[in-house]
Amino acid sequence: MAKRIKADICIIGAGSGGLSVAAGAAQMGARTVLIERDEMGGDCLNTGCVPSKALIAAARHAYHMGAGAPFGIAPVKPDVDFAKVHDHVHSVIAAIAPNDSVARFEGLGVTVIKEHGRFRDSGTVIAGNAEITARRFVIATGSRPFVPPIPGLDKVPFHTNETIFSNKTCPEHLVILGAGPIGMEMAQAHRRLGARVTVLETLKAFSRDDEELSALVIARLRKEGIEILEGIKIESISGSEGKVTVTLADRREINGTHILVATGRRANVEGLDLEKAGVEYSERGIRVDERLRTTNKRIFAIGDAAGGPQFTHAAGYHAGIVIRNALFRVPAKADHSAIPHVTYTDPELAHVGLTEAEARVKGLSINVLRWHLAENDRAQAERETEGVIKVVTDNHARVLGATIAAPHAGELILPWVLAKSQALKLSAMASVVVPYPTLSEISKRAAGAYYTPTLFSTKTKMLVRFLGLFG
Structure with missing residues (x-):
């Protein structure tokens, strides 16, 4: 028999945005349900912001060991133990994880359900054997890496941000598809830790940033030995574990040992049965108004799922907007004109x-x-x-x-x-x-x-x- 739960607010997704809504709502006295089928903390904690910055920190230490000559300090070639770098990255995740844990949120009074959530109708969500009705719902399901339809890519092993931090050995030659923030951060980090790195970009590197200033960063990365090819078209990809070939439209071949796909992200909107709830969406995300309400005014969408700025801090900002609307009936509107973004290269x-x-x-x-x-x-x-x-x-x-x-x-x-x-x-x-x-x-x-x-x-x-x- 289904377990029936009545709540004031029900959140699907325990990434940064969902956690912020849940914590705020529960501490303000709202009966709060949080549904998460995977790891608490979402992409940011487990496969995104936290591990990437930890890897970048390790890479920075390695780089500065060889950069002391201008200060009168003899350069030393770093002896990188990549397995220990891996351990460092995951110890940072482990140190932060308690803040996002089931135990912490249950301690705040949140009912946490570790199941896949989906809408049965406009006012009910099913999660495992639980049936949740609520006054308001929040979809905070985040996003996942977009894998482009390049011929042959699906037949060779490749990494995304969801797997790259599991490596315990440094790639000999890492080929990165995409020269946006994720691609460029990982390019410099892996180069400083000993890998040869080639970045392939169909448009321009840092295409969404100021061209004048991004050129300074690109020049620095190239100076450190990273090959960056812009305006190229990939014809096909072939190979096997440890040996991959990327063939370009001009017949050039890039031979590497590992591939990292960093070509953008797609909103996680599948499997939620949004149609049953009267929520409109596309592959870009869920349609929302300025108050982050979906086409079903009882349901909100925030963060990457809402198709807006794909930043952890944007999701946190959205959480505040939703709490004001959902709990206090204040018609707060989201304003994205002053949302900052940072690429953590050097x-x-x-x-x-x-x-x-x-x-x-x-x-x-x-x-x-x-x-x-x-x-x-x-x-x-x-x-x-x-x-x-x-x-x-x-x-x-x-x-x-x-x-x-x-x-x-x-x-x-x-x-x-x-x-x-x-x-x-x-x-x-x-x-x-x-x-x-x-x-x-x-x-x-x-x-x-x-x-x-x-x-x-x-x-x-x-x-x-x-x-x-x-x-």
């Missing part, structure tokens, strides 16, 4: 708002401000001078967007996220007192550059001389 590439190209396509009258790391004392002291901050403003000095290519760009972008989200003018950034010497000074300098032509103009000099006549 240097990092961080962005928020409009790029220069996007602003020009919109026909906006803009100002473009730049400040180079070479003019920053902290960057000089650490010999990390390859980088730029680029800020786009309107003619009223309001921030439209910012991009940073620099060490720790993911940290440096935050004040610009605040400026964009709160419609601040550059005067707010230019007037703050920044500790010296820090990389943060580049933000103040870039903002100050907007006022430099006026501040040091002929009119200003004349005014100073005139006022000087009065003592």
Whole structure:
């Protein structure tokens, strides 16, 4: 006999967004049910953000062992034990996992059901032997790697982000399909840990980022020995375990030992019986309005499942929007104009708002401000001078967007996220007192550059001389 559960809110998917909704709702007194068929924590904890950043950290340590010559420190070739690198990555996952565990959420008062969930009708979800009715439902099923229909790919072994972190031996020659954030992060990490790496991209590397600043990162990766081929077409893939060949349309052949597919992601919407609930969707994700409601107003969709920005922090932001709507009946709307994103290469590439190209396509009258790391004392002291901050403003000095290519760009972008989200003018950034010497000074300098032509103009000099006549 089915176990009947009545809830205030039922969430399908225990990734970052689903967990945030569940934790918030339960602690606010709502009867909360959370359904997850796989691992708690979803992609971010188990196969995405956490393991990738742990691998990147290991790679950074390996790289710096051979980069000490400019400081008077003899370079040392790192002795990389890839099995121990694997253990490091998974120990980081294990350290964070308790925060996302069944035990923690049950302790918060959430009813956790480890089964596949699907809709029976517009107000009921079936999960194992449980039948859940709720006032509101949230679909937070995330996404999975998109595997392109390349002839032969389905007949050779290949990795995605879901399997690459299980490797205990370093690939001899890793061929990466896709030069977006995941592909480029994994390219540099594996190169620094000893692999030969070739990246194949049908369009342009970092095609969604500012072209000027992404070029700096691409140049750095190539300098480290990563082969990046852009604008290519893959004809076919063949081979077997440890020996794969990618044949390009111009008949060139790329021979490698491993393949990593990093060609984007697809929303997990299959198997939910969304039709029975009156929820419209496509392969891009579930259709939602500004309040993240689906075509069934009792059901919300968040994160990757909603087809929007595919970032963990975007899913967390969506969770707050849903809680306000579902529990408090506040008509909160999602605004994605100030959602930042970061690629964790070295240097990092961080962005928020409009790029220069996007602003020009919109026909906006803009100002473009730049400040180079070479003019920053902290960057000089650490010999990390390859980088730029680029800020786009309107003619009223309001921030439209910012991009940073620099060490720790993911940290440096935050004040610009605040400026964009709160419609601040550059005067707010230019007037703050920044500790010296820090990389943060580049933000103040870039903002100050907007006022430099006026501040040091002929009119200003004349005014100073005139006022000087009065003592």
